[in-house]
Amino acid sequence: MDTRDFLHPTALTLTRQRSLVGMDGRDLRRGRDKGEQVRILRGVYVPTDVWKAADDDDQYLIRIQAAVLTRRSQPVLSHQSAARVWGLPILSRWPAEVHFLLSAGSKRKSRAGVVWHYDHFRDDEVVELGGYLVTSRLRTMVDLARTIPFASAVASLDAGLRAPYLLPDGERSETIAKEELQEAVARLGSARGCRAARVSADFADGQSGSTGESVSRANIHLSGMPAPLLQVAYPILGGGEDRVDFTWEARHHIRRLPLLGEFDGKVKYTRDQYLAGRTIEEVVWIEKVREDRLRAPNRGMARWLWAVAVSPARLRTLLIAAGLRPER
Structure with a gap:
């Protein structure tokens, strides 16, 4: 399944959209009971055949799109969710939750398949990619290095340092030097996860040819x-x-x-x-x-x-x- 098909998917159905034309979600709930629909989040459904045909990568993109569509304003994807949009690998299956970033001091309760992270970030650490707002590739790499196990962080960082870096649609993105990564990690100071991030950043090597390597x-x-x-x-x-x-x-x-x-x-x-x-x-x-x-x-x-x-x-x-x- 082509990643680009899910940047603007047509398979998702929102009960909120149906209400605008005088319909409700009862037929979708009946479809779920019959095994014809899968509920991704509250009020968001996808046909069962589309869901089953998608692999773990594409199913997570569907979850991301569903979570974005249920927000009143466009959120900023972060951590594993930003990694998926950038095409950065992790070791293991993608999480069930979609990760969003808010400014430190904000308050939003994590629920219904969505996890909110609260942290300081600069304007240049948020970019538009494929119709999403996501943390920059460098910021995403730093966030992963702080929060996921060493081997998985190394896989993500190695891939992010690889040159040329190819986006999921095959387009080239800017090259990130290892020194840039180390400097970004150093700016964490004593923030939570800083020690793990330093170890992973120092160990990272863009010469690794694959996630398995x-x-x-x-x-x-x-x-x-x-x-x-x-x-x-x-x-x-x-x-x-x-x-x-x-x-x-x-x-x-x-x-x-x-x-x-x-x-x-x-x-x-x-x-x-x-x-x-x-x-x-x-x-x-x-x-x-x-x-x-x-x-x-x-x-x-x-x-x-x-x-x-x-x-x-x-x-x-x-x-x-x-x-x-x-x-x-």
């Missing part, structure tokens, strides 16, 4: 294993290069061999844009040839999937079995 790197750190080099390129005889997610130098290996590490999210085997007209079997064969090429000159190789990437203990066990020596 970022989560792996965070949990490698938490597991007490040495920090790898990122995106090291190895020349191919005859031209070209193989770029590897992680490389540990020989000094970290018990047999004094370089160790290469790769996160395999299986995306390349399932999505059309990665298959590029090839069959899954062809892609798997190409990947095998690549791995054999990388292993050949006295190098070790470790590969892992999501179940290992999200577990510091399992990552530690796998890397020790591959010959890597723990730092602590």
Whole structure:
């Protein structure tokens, strides 16, 4: 489902709008009872087939749009909700609640699938994006770093620092330097979550190629294993290069061999844009040839999937079995 379809969705129905033309919401409630409609928020419905066809990303966009449409004035999306509009990833499913930001000192009770945050913010920390008011990408990254677990924050920050940064519609956005992120976190002073934000901002690296790589790197750190080099390129005889997610130098290996590490999210085997007209079997064969090429000159190789990437203990066990020596 195209993200842009939900920037101005037509599938949502509000009982408030029906009242303007002399109708009420009884038929929508009956549709819900029959399984034909899903109530997103009080007074907001979407056809069940549309809801079931949407993945977790798109369902959260529907929730965001529903929450925005029920406000009397246009609210400012923040935290995970702003992250979704910007296309910043988090580790786990999107929350059930939509997050809005209000100036410090305001009072609005969180209820009915909406969470209000109260904080100081500058005018330049709120921008318009796709018809929404959202916290700027930098402000969103800082808010996430303050409030979500380390591995998830690293995934968000790494993605936000990536250059070029592509919005969900494919358009380029401005590049944010790591120093800008660190300066923004420093401005927090002693505000709640500042220490966690500093740790995540210092650890963030825009070289990480995917959410899975970022989560792996965070949990490698938490597991007490040495920090790898990122995106090291190895020349191919005859031209070209193989770029590897992680490389540990020989000094970290018990047999004094370089160790290469790769996160395999299986995306390349399932999505059309990665298959590029090839069959899954062809892609798997190409990947095998690549791995054999990388292993050949006295190098070790470790590969892992999501179940290992999200577990510091399992990552530690796998890397020790591959010959890597723990730092602590």
